[in-house]
Amino acid sequence: MKLFEFQAKEIFEKFGIETPKGVVFDKPEFDSKLDGVGYPCVLKSQILRGGRGKAGLIKFADTPAEAESYAAELYNCGQGVDRLLVVEKGKIKSEIYLSVTLDPAAATALVIACADGGVEIETLAKDSPEKIIRERVDIDRGILPFQAVNIAFQLGLEGDLRKGVSKVIMQLYAAFDAYGAELAEINPLFITTDDKVVAGDGKFVIDDAVLAKYPEYSMGREYFESDAEFEAAVDGIPYLQFDGDISLMCAGAGLTTTVYDLINDEGGKVANYLEFGGPNYRRAKRAMELCLKNDNKVILIVTFGTIARADVMAEGIVEAMNELKPDVPIVTCIRGTNEEEAVEILKAAGLEPLFDTEEAVRKAVAIAGGKA
């Protein structure tokens, strides 16, 4: 689970990393006294998408009036800004990129740093890969001080700054380690004109597999871009929203992305992806319900299950159709364990079960395009 900036910064503070003085407001609240933060200030929309700056979701205000005006503008920009973090605008000398993540190939933790902070790491990796510093950390042993010192020297730092940044590296690693995090990122890490080292922005991704240990980050609507995605997540059903008109109920991430590709190849567009395999193969009704929340023209069901039995899935689909009475056609391509029984069940319910994925895709695209 990706945390909001203000939550990431709370964790940083807990581990001793300095962050700019700030105050959080929930829509529609705003008080230009800023709880003493002072002016000039920065209004930062607390949403989970990247690229907030470019999207105009971060505003600089010199006066209370300006701040009031920006706050209103952000709350009402239509991009789901329900919370603002307002921070003091420090005097910045330079910006550093710093993160800790995992290296699956090397089987280590990995500290990544770059003296050119403030831009996304993907951009850095593309434009100036030679500037990126990588330090592998044995995950049982943890980071050792000399590793942080090496990074700081490679960043070109000296004296107190070298010590300050080394310390932040150790602290960031400690936070990453303590939470079993997927990613702990400070970008930018500010070096202020008075040589303080301050986390200007923060990204913190907690591994979903350990999330239950942190009830303070319980799943809320605010973490999702749409109601359907939130509802699906609450039900434990992987779900992604797109803007096409073909709803997918597929089994397995690999098969789903493949069907997604095939639909695009045929000129179709996907409305949503929904995982109907794994532990969810008995939940056809709930899955179909979620698909029907979309403004779609067809539901395409493609599976090739092993444990997820084809006959059980087919029964579930028929039951769901009887209860939900969908007003869009349903195309099925259900294979795997007990597939013969599945075919009988679907046929008995009046469906025309297909057996070939490409054929099923073509049919769904044709229906969506009004050609079938």
Place this chain on the structure above:
Amino acid sequence: MKLFEFQAKEIFEKFGIETPKGVVFDKPEFDSKLDGVGYPCVLKSQILRGGRGKAGLIKFADTPAEAESYAAELYNCGQGVDRLLVVEKGKIKSEIYLSVTLDPAAATALVIACADGGVEIETLAKDSPEKIIRERVDIDRGILPFQAVNIAFQLGLEGDLRKGVSKVIMQLYAAFDAYGAELAEINPLFITTDDKVVAGDGKFVIDDAVLAKYPEYSMGREYFESDAEFEAAVDGIPYLQFDGDISLMCAGAGLTTTVYDLINDEGGKVANYLEFGGPNYRRAKRAMELCLKNDNKVILIVTFGTIARADVMAEGIVEAMNELKPDVPIVTCIRGTNEEEAVEILKAAGLEPLFDTEEAVRKAVAIAGGKA
């Protein structure tokens, strides 16, 4: 630093290990209401020596009157009992030995367990070494649950008891690890008649090298057997008290034990050992002061220093003699860096410096025996 039983149990509780309900009294306080502990109870003298049971320093009381009487007896037994831990007397089915320590050869932590608890591990190791279970633990990785499960099965436990003891093993290891301890021992670990797993006694030794991290265990007189040992420890001077009449100011633990052996070989007896080498080689006056607290007949100084310069030590000794005016003779055998200068300094002060350890020992023994 070896902690008192009640302190060890506080740590156990902190890590989730159950201990018998208890109350601590400081001499001369005692209240037979026992803060609700109830009767029958056990009065346990809080001293650091082993073998308290045999020494009569643990008493069982069935009534408040009995408890009052035992408390007075223990406070006044002349063995320095200044504190009592009074605990409920549980109904015990069996007793287990359990400890975590380090294995210097294997470079691991080591869990030791034995189904026959309640006796000292040294005795167990001698009498029934085949009953001792050893499980090595990678210190970076920490103990894994399967290791605790293996130990519990080897202890012959089943069902809930197996689970309960496995859990205590994990918890004891966690305490050992968190404190960087030298030893964490529960002996006996009670299995009660209602199948609870309870730490009946506790020993916890914190590595002196990390003691500064735990100000709650600051060095007090109570941790030492004599005033001189306490004073020396406060000054950072290794010191041991014996009951002979030759005080030793030696440099280095190895040389000191050697001189100790040579004195015994010659029929002499050591009053105290005091480390005059290493960081203390400039502290002759303080060292001599501590030696003079003993009822000794001679002070024997043997060194063979490298960094600890012989001339500096000699100067310190002469200065100390001038200031303290000891009323016992001093025998010196000071060698090493700048030994020639040292000889001159000692001679100028009227001493007869020796150069051979065995000769020096013989002289000191002769003086102590009234033969020189």
Place this chain on the structure above:
Amino acid sequence: MSIYIEKDTKVLIQGITGKEGSYWTEHMIGLGTQVTGGVTPGKEGQTVHGAPVYNTVRRAVAEVEAEASMLFVPPRFTKDAVFEALDAGIKKIVTVAEGIPLHEAIQIRSAALSEGAVVIGGNTSGVISPGQAMMGFFPYWIERVYKPGRIGVMTRSGSLTNEVTAMVVEAGFGVSTLIGVGGDSVPSTRFAEMLPDYQNDPETDAVVVIGELGGTMEDEVAEAIADGSFTKPVVVFMGGRTAPEGKKMGHAGAIVSGGSGSVADKTKLLESVGARVAKRPRLVGELLKEVLGD
């Protein structure tokens, strides 16, 4: 022949008395797998489908032969179970659990690497040498997928594997050994690390890799081809060719990619070293015919 597991491989089942463990033990034996024993703490003395149950892996290996261990253990106990097997000297371990905590997955892979063990998973159906033996849950009775033959298959997926393998079979081939390295973002063993075994297996003619967007596992396969350590034909299919940027589609993918992780870039790299990349599952069979001269 086959790699990793064959009909004589002696397999232990950790978590054998559980519902899943017991069910799939029966099927593993049904295919011909030599299940010599099982482990469930507290259940020593029982038997499951003829296999004796022990309290610990140490106890099991003291009593029966076992060179491999199959784990039917929930994700949060997987690390412990893997280390227990490693501790007992077992070098082949398959774990099907989905959702092993990432930091623990790193610890598992790190330990496996340093002890020279090959841990397969998590989040996989396991490993199967059709017609011989399996560790995992494959409905091996579905002939049009699990047909014995001379094509090695490696995959990160479940259903997609069936989809693709069915095409391999439809094209007239069969499978020597199918290895599901698992869909988690930190698989314990990576595609390229299994290539030497396929290279040395005289009964594997070519390898099909079912990859995905993200990560660098397919790039590593390209490296092994490029440096000449793997010389048999390779056919690759990857889903996610048209995936929109920024959406986390498919599995978590690698968290840190060396390259861009896009299917387009991977395709370019793989084709540059001579591997064939199929745009659609059906084409996998066609390309196999081409490279093997039908």
Place this chain on the structure above:
Amino acid sequence: MSIYIEKDTKVLIQGITGKEGSYWTEHMIGLGTQVTGGVTPGKEGQTVHGAPVYNTVRRAVAEVEAEASMLFVPPRFTKDAVFEALDAGIKKIVTVAEGIPLHEAIQIRSAALSEGAVVIGGNTSGVISPGQAMMGFFPYWIERVYKPGRIGVMTRSGSLTNEVTAMVVEAGFGVSTLIGVGGDSVPSTRFAEMLPDYQNDPETDAVVVIGELGGTMEDEVAEAIADGSFTKPVVVFMGGRTAPEGKKMGHAGAIVSGGSGSVADKTKLLESVGARVAKRPRLVGELLKEVLGD
């Protein structure tokens, strides 16, 4: 010749700009030691007695040759400094610090073992090959102790080493290499682990072991003699023969002993395999004369 360090060994000094580091660097060079560089963070560009200083060990090994590193680093920074040296590929490390936290000492030894490095210390004066080179602080100018010769010396002590070695020299011998494994309860390298080097050194005729009560390091020497892996004469001296039970005399000793750890038991064991045990330091020289036929 000699073991561990000789006149051509290239040595780095970690903590070279400190008071102790700088002082003993001068003396190390004075004896002939090849000090190729030093490390102190933030002091890169300086030189100390001619040795260039670098910010990190990685920087140093990139610029100068170094196969060994001498640490003048306080105990609580020792673990980090040792790992920094290991990380840079250095396999010989001497650390003099006294009071390294025990758990960190275990981590140091564990890492050294797994990386095939030999870390000497802590709480030692170091290693010296008299007349050639040293890593540590030995007043090598005291001729009656640090005389070159053909006797290897291993010790846990400081002053006692001088006492005993003086007797070796007085008896007409000299020292090939003296290794202070250190007086801490978890020495990074144990007596027996240095024996193969002494065995292979054509210029070492016999080894003197200066042991103590507690622990099992002397027992391990006995084992190496018993199993035939060490065949040169061994003379042992141990302090603490008459130490009273229950008092922690001498060094911390081993925390877990396999045997009783008493000098009497060790003596019995050592003599049973043919080692000679001297009751007093003076007798070490006499026994050497006996075993080497004078």
